[in-house]
Amino acid sequence: MSALETEIDELWERKQNGEIDAETAGEDAYATLDAFLDALEAGEIRAAEKSGGEWEANEWVKQGILLNFGLRATEPREYGGVTYNDVLPLADSSEYGDRGSRNTPDGTVVRRGANIGSDCILMSPAFVNIGARIGDGTLVDSCDTVGSCAQIGDNVKLGANTLIGGVLEPVEDAPVIVEDNVSLGAGCRVTSGFVVGENSVVGENTLLTPRIPVYDLVEDEVLYGELPADRRAFTRFVESSVSDHDLFDGGAYKPAVVATDLETETLEATEREDALRE
CATH class of the missing domain: 1.10.166.10 (Tetrahydrodipicolinate-N-succinyltransferase, N-terminal domain)
Known part of the structure; x- marks a missing residue:
């Protein structure tokens, strides 16, 4: 110790x-x-x-x-000519350039206690919270939020308007993890300690959270709370147990995530349906 x-x-x-x-x-x-x-x-x-x-x-x-x-x-405290109130100041970014990292002006906020690696790009407006780690060569794009304690690996691309949730309490719970060489499309959401495995590519507007199943077509299994390494993932909607209801015609649907290997560009619609129903 x-x-x-x-x-x-x-x-x-x-x-x-x-x-x-x-x-x-x-x-x-x-x-x-x-x-x-x-x-x-x-x-x-x-x-x-x-x-x-x-x-x-x-x-x-x-x-x-x-x-x-x-x-x-x-x-x-003061930031950009605006007074804000907090227990902590923002991080001192004066040394970022020495290690090849950039934080563009007009809204890029890094809170004290965040670790920013080398050769990173932080596009405004973006927010990185205390305890978060941004690995070497990673892009945090416009309107991204990286929550407290989230661990973002090396050479990761966080597409614009991506939300990486924070898990500060309880202290024994691991935070959101995005491993090395991951690409998250614009508008993705990763929350509640979900782990995105290395080298994966996630389609835009995909929600990754332990409450939504991941149908892994590579290993033919259903997972919760993780996307294995070397996967291509996208959102799909599957039938809900609510089914028909007086308020709407037809059945209700709930989100799911489908994961294929990286060599698979896309699946035909019928193949997706068959895989999900099996």
Whole structure:
């Protein structure tokens, strides 16, 4: 256990026991919280990491993020000539250019505690929250949101108007993961700790969440909460148990995700129906 982890654990216990709050936290506590944010931004610590083939949350890191909210007072701050109120300032992006990364003006917001890699492009307006990791060579396009603790891999393309959800609580839950070399089409939504496997291509406006089934036509199985690596995925609507209703003609439908191998460009409509009904 590192010294920083030990200090965060101790602060967490004191906060949970009601021994410390935003009014009583002293200089030592804030020094620990600042060092924690520096380590997050440098990529020295992460909210989640892969272990034994599975993504696991680093609980103490998520606790440290929550402490930065619970032990700091809201203050008026300035950004782009506008006053906003928050417990944290925005990240200092002055060194992005030194590592080949760009954040375009007029609305690109990176919150303190986010890790931005090398050769990244952040197009305005985009928002990257505390604890998020943006890997090397990744594009965060216009109107994208990357939620707290989300882990975005290297050489990822997040299409315009994509939402990557954040999972901060409970601390034991892994956040949304988008692995290396993934391409998400415009308007995609990835939420609730869903894992997008490496090298996958996801069609525009696809919703990936553990509540929606993934019909994996490669391994002939139905999955929840993950899209395997090396897949091409798109939204399909399947019949719902609601069926006929007085309010509408015909049956009701619910969303699903169909996953094929990368060599499959498209499936004919009849093939899709047969695969889903089987």
